Amino acid sequence: MKLETERLMLHSLTEEDWPLFLQLYRDPQVIRYLADPLDEAEIHARFAGRLPAWNKHSQHWLCLVMREKASGAALGLTGLRAEWLPFQQAEVGFASLPVGQGKGYGKESLRKLVDFAFHACGFHKLNATVTEGNIASRRLLESCGFQLEGTLRDNFRLAGQWCNDWQLGLLANEYAVAKK
Template sequence: MEASGTKIKLKQLTESDWPIFKELYTNPRTMKHVYNPFDEDVAWTVFNCRLKPWDINSDGWLSFSINELSTKATLGLIGLKITNHTAKIAEVGFMLLENARGKGIASEALTILVKFAFTELGLNKLIAMCSTENSGSYNLLEKRGFIREGCLAQNSFINNQYVDDYIYGLCKSTLNSQTP
C-alpha cells in the first residue's frame, strides 16, 4: 500500500527502511515515552517481524515508512495492529525523527492511516496509547479526532519506572458524523 498527502507518502515497510527503524527504536530521546530503547539486535528482530506478509487476519503490525514528497527523505514510521478481529479494532502507533516533529508530518500521516483503516480495511475503531507525559502524541491524537477514553495507571515500565498511559479511541461512526 502506498498513499500520498500534500507533504508525505506512506509506503509499506521494506528492508530498505532498516536505517530509520534502527535510528528510531535505539534512540533514547525518541523512545523516552514509548519503551526502553532497543539494542541493535532486538531492533533487528522486531524489524524483521514487521516485514512479514500482512493481511486483515494477521496479528502483527502493518507498518509504513513516512516519506517526504519533496526530498524523498524518510521521516518516521506509522502503523496499525488489529487487536480485536471480531470487533474490527486496531491499535495505531507512530514515531518521527526529532527534526521532523512540529511540522504537521505526523498529523498528515495519521490522517492518511485513519482513512486507509476505515475505508480500505473496513475497521470499526482505532485505539492509541501514549504516556501521560507525551503531550506531543496526545495533542496530535486529539487534533485528529481521537477521544481520550481513560487513563491506565502504571501501565508501562520505561527506564525503571512505572508510567501512566492515556488510552484514546476513534470510531468510524464518530468520524463519519464529524465530516460535513
C-alpha cells in the same frame, strides 16, 4: 502498500528501511516514551516482525515509512496493529525523527492512516495508547478526532518506573461525522 498525502508518500516497510528503523530506536528523544534502550538484535527482531505482508487479519503491525515527497527524505513511521476479531478494532502508532517533528507530518500521515483503516479496511474503532506525559502524541491524536477514554494506571514500565498510559479511541461513525 502505498498511500499518499499532499506532502508525504507512505509505503510499507522494506529491508532497505532498516537504517531508519534503527535510527528511530536509537534516538533517546524518539523512544523516550516508547521503550527502554534496546540492543541492536532486539531492535532488528522488532523490525523483522513488521516486514511480512499485511492485511486486516494479520497479527503483526502494518508499518508504513513516512517520506517527504519533495526530498524523498524518510521522516518516521506510522501504522496499525489489527485486532480484527472479534470487534474490528486496531491500535495505531507512530514515531518521527526529530527533523520531521513539529511540521504537521504526523497529523497528515495519521489522517491518511485513519482514513485507510476506516474506509479501505472497515474497522469499527481505532485505539491508541500513549504514555502519560507524552503531550505531543496525545495532542496529535486528539487533533485527528481521538478522544481520551481513560487512564490505565501503572500500565507500562520505563526506566525501571511504572507509568500510567492514556487510552484514546476513535469510532468509525465519529470519524464519518467529522469528515462531513
